[in-house]
Amino acid sequence: MAQEFDHNAIVRLGMAYAESKTLLSAVELGVFTELAKGPLDWQALRERIGIHPRAARDFFDALVALRLLRRENGRYSNTPETDLFLDRAKRTYIGGMLEMSNARLYRIWGSLTDALRTGEPKNEISEGEDIFTWLAKSPEKYREFTQAMTGLSLPSARAIAAKFPWEKYKTFADVGTAQGGLPVQVALAHPHVKGVGLDLAPVQPVFEDYVREAGLTDRLRFQVFDLFRDVIPQVDVITMGHILHGWSLKDKRSFIKKAYDALPQGGVLVVYDAMIDDNRSENVAGFMMSLTILLETREGFDYTSADCASWLREQGFRDVRAEKLIGSDSFVVGVK
Numbered sequence: 001m002a003q004e005f006d007h008n009a010i011v012r013l014g015m016a017y018a019e020s021k022t023l024l025s026a027v028e029l030g031v032f033t034e035l036a037k038g039p040l041d042w043q044a045l046r047e048r049i050g051i052h053p054r055a056a057r058d059f060f061d062a063l064v065a066l067r068l069l070r071r072e073n074g075r076y077s078n079t080p081e082t083d084l085f086l087d088r089a090k091r092t093y094i095g096g097m098l099e100m101s102n103a104r105l106y107r108i109w110g111s112l113t114d115a116l117r118t119g120e121p122k123n124e125i126s127e128g129e130d131i132f133t134w135l136a137k138s139p140e141k142y143r144e145f146t147q148a149m150t151g152l153s154l155p156s157a158r159a160i161a162a163k164f165p166w167e168k169y170k171t172f173a174d175v176g177t178a179q180g181g182l183p184v185q186v187a188l189a190h191p192h193v194k195g196v197g198l199d200l201a202p203v204q205p206v207f208e209d210y211v212r213e214a215g216l217t218d219r220l221r222f223q224v225f226d227l228f229r230d231v232i233p234q235v236d237v238i239t240m241g242h243i244l245h246g247w248s249l250k251d252k253r254s255f256i257k258k259a260y261d262a263l264p265q266g267g268v269l270v271v272y273d274a275m276i277d278d279n280r281s282e283n284v285a286g287f288m289m290s291l292t293i294l295l296e297t298r299e300g301f302d303y304t305s306a307d308c309a310s311w312l313r314e315q316g317f318r319d320v321r322a323e324k325l326i327g328s329d330s331f332v333v334g335v336k
């Protein structure tokens with residue numbers, strides 16, 4: 001008998017953008033933030049978020065079918081996960097990344113075939129610009145971008161705060177810190193540690209607001225810093241999260257060297273990214289991140305933990321080890 005093949009997985013993947021956009025629109029419209037205040041029937045929820053009656057029930061029930069909402073006796077509520085992660089009023093909100101996906105990445109990904117053919121970015125940047133010089137033209141856009149980074153990195157920041165032996169160290173510098181998602185989690189979990197967030201000048205007010213809200217201004221400060229020009233201040237630990245993947249191999253190596261030169265003997269470099277599995281066949285999110293980087297930058301690419309570990313060893317780091325963090329992120333640690 002001929003083997004039966006199932007086409008459903010292929011078709012579902014081909015149409016996955018529809019499910020994805022349903023979630024992104026729900027975040028944009030504030031569905032989860034409204035429902036975090038209490039369950040609502042479809043009419044009340046529709047009025048709160050301002051959508052047309054024709055669209056409402058299918059949209060809400062689609063979110064139920066996608067396991068993003070619950071419906072009981074005609075009233076909708078969040079699941080425990082959407083309540084924790086997608087309510088804008090909570091500090092655990094990770095929707096910033098989804099907001100950026102909705103506002104920018106969803107459209108940019110529409111040009112993937114062209115990017116694959118040309119190797120050129122397909123975002124808003126013009127000749128001679130990179131994404132950060134483009135963002136620097138609009139403080140509001142830069143703020144949204146850094147909030148998206150916190151949404152992307154919060155789970156990894158928590159995991160690094162928990163898994164890394166911070167009790168052995170007193171100071172750290174987070175290179176390309178954005179809003180300060182990692183420093184805030186480390187400082188919250190380890191009251192003896194002081195840190196500095198290093199980033200380009202437009203990021204300073206965003207970092208300082210976030211650190212003030214977390215009540216950590218006595219232990220976390222910001223320093224205007226350009227990876228291509230400035231020296232990293234002397235600290236016990238340097239962290240680089242979602243930085244290396246945005247740049248060419250030559251730049252990646254030079255940033256690792258910069259960290260090595262800045263660290264004292266016994267100091268540690270921690271690199272985290274959505275690293276591709278060493279066999280290059282499993283971590284789908286790592287590959288999707290790398291294709292996003294194809295679309296967003298001229299020379300960036302994601303890499304495996306083994307690649308990263310070899311770049312650290314090349315610069316002289318010892319005791320280099322790689323570990324999975326959470327979701328698609330891994331980290332590589334090396335000691336000077």
Ligand SMILES: C[S@@+](CC[C@H](N)C(=O)[O-])C[C@H]1O[C@@H](n2cnc3c(N)ncnc32)[C@H](O)[C@@H]1O
Nearest residue numbers: 132149153176177178199200225226227241242
């Ligand atoms: C992809 S984000 C990563 C943010 C954060 N580390 C995280 O993991 O979520 C890259 C960060 O690097 C910063 N950056 C870009 N170019 C830089 C440069 N030349 N020097 C220092 N920081 C830079 C950006 O402003 C941005 O905050």
